[in-house]
Amino acid sequence: MIKTDILIIGAGPTGLFAVFEAGLLKLKCHLIDALPQPGGQCSEIYPKKPIYDIPGFPEVLAGDLVNNLMKQIEPFQPGFTLGERADTIEKLDDGSFIVTTEKGTKHHAPIVAIAGGLGSFEPRKPPITNISNFEDKGVEYIIRDPELYRDKNVIISGGGDSALDWSIFLTDVAKSVTLVHRRNEFRGALDSVEKVQELKNLGKIELITPAEVIGLVGNSNLEEVVIKQGAEVFNRECDHFIPLFGLAPKLGPIADWGLEIEKNAIKVDNTLDYQTNIPGIYAIGDVNTYPGKLKLILCGFHEATLMCQSAYQRIFPDKRYVMKYTTVGGVEGFDGSKKEAPKAVIKSID
Amino acid sequence: MKDIKITITDRQGVKHEVDAPTDMNMNLMEIVRSYELAPEGTIGICGGMAMCASCQCYVLSDHELPEMSYDEDLMLSEAYNVKENSRLGCQIFIHEELDGLEVELAPEV
Numbered sequence: 001m002i003k004t005d006i007l008i009i010g011a012g013p014t015g016l017f018a019v020f021e022a023g024l025l026k027l028k029c030h031l032i033d034a035l036p037q038p039g040g041q042c043s044e045i046y047p048k049k050p051i052y053d054i055p056g057f058p059e060v061l062a063g064d065l066v067n068n069l070m071k072q073i074e075p076f077q078p079g080f081t082l083g084e085r086a087d088t089i090e091k092l093d094d095g096s097f098i099v100t101t102e103k104g105t106k107h108h109a110p111i112v113a114i115a116g117g118l119g120s121f122e123p124r125k126p127p128i129t130n131i132s133n134f135e136d137k138g139v140e141y142i143i144r145d146p147e148l149y150r151d152k153n154v155i156i157s158g159g160g161d162s163a164l165d166w167s168i169f170l171t172d173v174a175k176s177v178t179l180v181h182r183r184n185e186f187r188g189a190l191d192s193v194e195k196v197q198e199l200k201n202l203g204k205i206e207l208i209t210p211a212e213v214i215g216l217v218g219n220s221n222l223e224e225v226v227i228k229q230g231a232e233v234f235n236r237e238c239d240h241f242i243p244l245f246g247l248a249p250k251l252g253p254i255a256d257w258g259l260e261i262e263k264n265a266i267k268v269d270n271t272l273d274y275q276t277n278i279p280g281i282y283a284i285g286d287v288n289t290y291p292g293k294l295k296l297i298l299c300g301f302h303e304a305t306l307m308c309q310s311a312y313q314r315i316f317p318d319k320r321y322v323m324k325y326t327t328v329g330g331v332e333g334f335d336g337s338k339k340e341a342p343k344a345v346i347k348s349i350d
Numbered sequence: 351m352k353d354i355k356i357t358i359t360d361r362q363g364v365k366h367e368v369d370a371p372t373d374m375n376m377n378l379m380e381i382v383r384s385y386e387l388a389p390e391g392t393i394g395i396c397g398g399m400a401m402c403a404s405c406q407c408y409v410l411s412d413h414e415l416p417e418m419s420y421d422e423d424l425m426l427s428e429a430y431n432v433k434e435n436s437r438l439g440c441q442i443f444i445h446e447e448l449d450g451l452e453v454e455l456a457p458e459v
Contacts, residue, residue: 045396045402046396049399118395126430127430127431127459159427160428181427182427182428185423185424185427187424187427187428245428246428248395248402248404248459249395251391263389263390264389264390264391265390289390
């Protein structure tokens with residue numbers, strides 16, 4: 001069981017900055033995120049896009065903002081459970097919570113701060129009517145273990161980096177690799193596109209474009225896919241069909257935690273501390289809604305800051321505290337590090 | 351600068367004629383959101399970067415629209431329910447020549 005003071009669900013910019021504000025109050029944080037890396041949308045969707053409305057940064061790339069936040073919170077030694085989605089929450093008699101991921105990792109904390117953005121990123125499933133019948137029986141949306149495909153006939157569909165990269169990778173593992181895409185053009189890194197072209201010329205990848213998988217055939221396991229190429233429709237035998245159409249955010253299991261949901265977001269009771277209808281659970285950043293809400297990173301930072309003050313009061317109801325400026329109090333890390341403004345020296349001049 | 355009229359058919363098939371300002375650098379996806387014609391969280395998920403296709407719409411009138419960018423074209427190549435007249439609302443910026451534009455929102459995926 002992982003124990004912490006504030007359990008943060010979602011490691012996007014808001015969740016990361018909450019670690020800093022909590023750290024100033026000597027509270028430890030642990031973050032859970034469904035993605036394998038911190039940064040949320042900034043890392044997953046637009047790491048190379050510039051952001052122009054972070055105060056003090058005329059321009060910063062989303063990926064750089066995440067790197068800076070990771071550096072900023074380093075002294076506070078946050079824990080991470082990455083690549084796992086927070087699935088269930090249980091409230092204990094003492095008011096604390098246990099949050100369990102879909103992989104069974106348990107986290108215990110008196111405070112839960114949901115900084116889940118638009119939700120957890122899940123694979124987009126193609127609209128093929130019987131596709132759910134074949135999930136894990138030949139259809140996989142995520143490649144977890146490439147060995148599953150050893151000496152198998154694999155059909156991948158999609159036109160982005162993951163479709164290209166996995167097609168390339170699996171040529172060394174699978175018996176055959178076929179890539180189906182709706183266009184002749186691919187949306188991936190240039191060297192990946194060129195590599196696929198090279199493997200196609202060598203006969204190691206079969207490309208079927210512009211085409212689309214429109215049906216699946218099989219008794220219990222997948223046996224064939226139905227491909228539509230122009231006016232022509234034909235079946236192709238295969239052991240696995242891997243549609244790789246990117247990820248889309250879904251609010252997911254959090255929606256079933258008994259929290260008030262409005263506009264696909266978690267309603268917070270007030271804008272004093274962004275607490276939800278369940279005392280001890282807060283919602284900060286893009287995941288929450290309240291009158292006047294703006295989904296901006298800078299608003300998420302503000303919400304994270306106020307949430308931490310409230311969390312402190314909740315954990316230590318009898319302790320008095322006033323907010324300290326970092327310019328005055330410096331930053332004392334849990335790792336023993338100490339950053340502070342240089343002290344003025346009093347010395348007379350002869 | 352004047353407002354223009356745009357007719358938007360929502361995902362339930364209901365038509366709405368709305369006023370869209372031409373002086374706020376708004377795009378069609380933002381117009382839809384400003385009138386709450388699709389629930390928050392189901393449209394404009396990527397924020398308007400042509401990276402999610404949640405604002406896909408079908409253009410019903412024959413207005414001349416900005417040419418599709420490479421990004422928009424490729425995003426639509428991976429989207430669902432794509433038709434000949436599909437566009438991403440976030441890539442259609444509102445200006446005076448679009449007065450009378452008619453669009454229909456594509457289904458939510």
